[in-house]
Amino acid sequence: MNEKLAKLLNEVAILLDMKEIPFKPRAFEKAAYAIETLSEDVVEIYKKSGIKGLEAIPGVGKGISERIEEYIKTGHVEDFDKLKKEVPVDLENLSKIEGLGPKKILKLYKKLDIETVAQLEKALVSHKLRDIEGFGEKTEQKLLQSISFLKQSHGRFNLGEVLPIARRIIERLEKVPGVEKVMPAGSLRRMQETIGDLDILVISKKPSEVMDFFVSMPEVMAVYGKGETKSTVRLDIGMDADLRVLPPESFGAALQYFTGDKYHNIKLREIALSKGYTLNEYGLYKIKNSPPKMDPPRAEKGYKLNEYGLYKDKKLVAGKTEEEIYEALGMSYPPPEIRKNHGEIEAGQERKLPDLISYNSIKGDLQTQTNWTDGENSIKEMAEAAKKAGLEYICITDHTKSLAMTGGSDEKKLLKQMTEIDKINKEFHVSPASPSEAGRVGSKFHVLKGAEVNILKDGSLDIVDEVLAKLDVVGASVHSHFNLSEKEQTARVIRAMENQNVDIIFHPTGRIIGRREAIKLDIDEILKAAKLTKTVLEINAGPDRLDLKDEYIRKAVDMGGIKFAINSDAHNISHFGWLEYGIAQARRGWATKNHVINAWPLEKMLRMLK
16 A cells, blocks of 8 residues: 555655645655555554544644545545546656656647657657657657666566565565465565565465465455465556465575576576486475487386476485485575676576675765755764664755756755754764764764765766865766767766865766666776775665666675775655665675675774775
């Protein structure tokens, strides 16, 4: 229910924005954020505490809570239905198109009756938008590119969208009578940036009860098949989900089989075969009495033919846990995130797998936005939320002046914000003296002064160096001129890196998953420049960014001498939970704690910066 409700509230925010109603769109966006990130189902909150429980959700006021109650009871909200009838467009998909905001969606509906992405694409191909104010030939090409990119990602869902749903389902399954263990598998367990479908494995003494519960969950919109040990359903977000009930002696084998990607599993089966074993989802078996090769092979009496060969007898060697399977094959246990046959098997055989950064390693968040620009909360609210999330420090990095849509800070506003941060640090019992003293014994939390500075077209920055030098952390980002050539874009970013005040390049490639392609960069040159200039590269944990990509992180790790910062890019107090996605991205790139500067204590981290 949380995802459906958050989606509905976001749509209402867009509709209100179209009508140019002040303040309300942000209120609905804020409520959508809060509900989307709830660990508990909003229906359960309502059942336990009624409308007062809804009002207790951060960002949900009386008016919105009444409408949530109406939706829970009836499946509709009368006010919202009226809004949708005024502009009956496919907001969910049209709003995913890069460069198509609420005002443009409304204009296209009024001028050309465009309600869907398909209708928009047809109108673009026919050049019908060129005569509409605000739409020209360049816009036409950009929108067509965005639609093409959107089609490529069709059928896959962002990790940040799927993981909360999966966890709620797993939590409920664990409470079903007879259930002993529940684990996710597949691309979700590998924590890939996008997920195709959901795989869940269960040990239970009462499989029929588990299946009955699974197919009747409120998220299920269709049941494709229900059996004694496997069921497949369609969830209301449009994703398929499989549930398998397994005996304890095969659970580890199934978990291994359904977790590793195809290439990892093929390689592992080849190793098993070379050692006289056969490996499948039921276990690792020692082959006995393998007959001589036949041409063509035929199943003689007492023999079994499968994809591994012709066998007579097999003895179960391992299957209860993944660890015992890998150990039996003579290798260390590879973390799920790196199982894709990119060297993890060889490293495991040599007992040289890296000690990947752990999910509880991050001590500080070096990119957070506040209501000084486009964030939802004050500096103090963000600091308190970060502290509650277990962090020891955060950096306030509001946008700067050339990103006008955010109300970005100029030099004067930045200096004023620095004074405000000093006041807040006093409240946290930390001296606002030199940064090197900030992490001294007795300091419980610290707010660092920073900025997300815009990289202009020529690679210069939109804030003067004299002011940047006063900040604890300077992050630089590309927010414009996305279509420069690779040579121009690479030179632009490297020039920013060469600035003596730039500590970190935020979301280095500028991509938005499923919506906007990365800017054209020569990654090898960017990595060389990062190493030479000692510029940290961000691993942006925002679930729609996850930038850098894992393959670039791995390349940097292999190159050596390059450091990262895993940041939430939080615009709301609820966003600190996103750090988990960034850590997963770093793990997939083979990064260790030593590679990530904000996994270090404050003093050590500050010494690393320029």
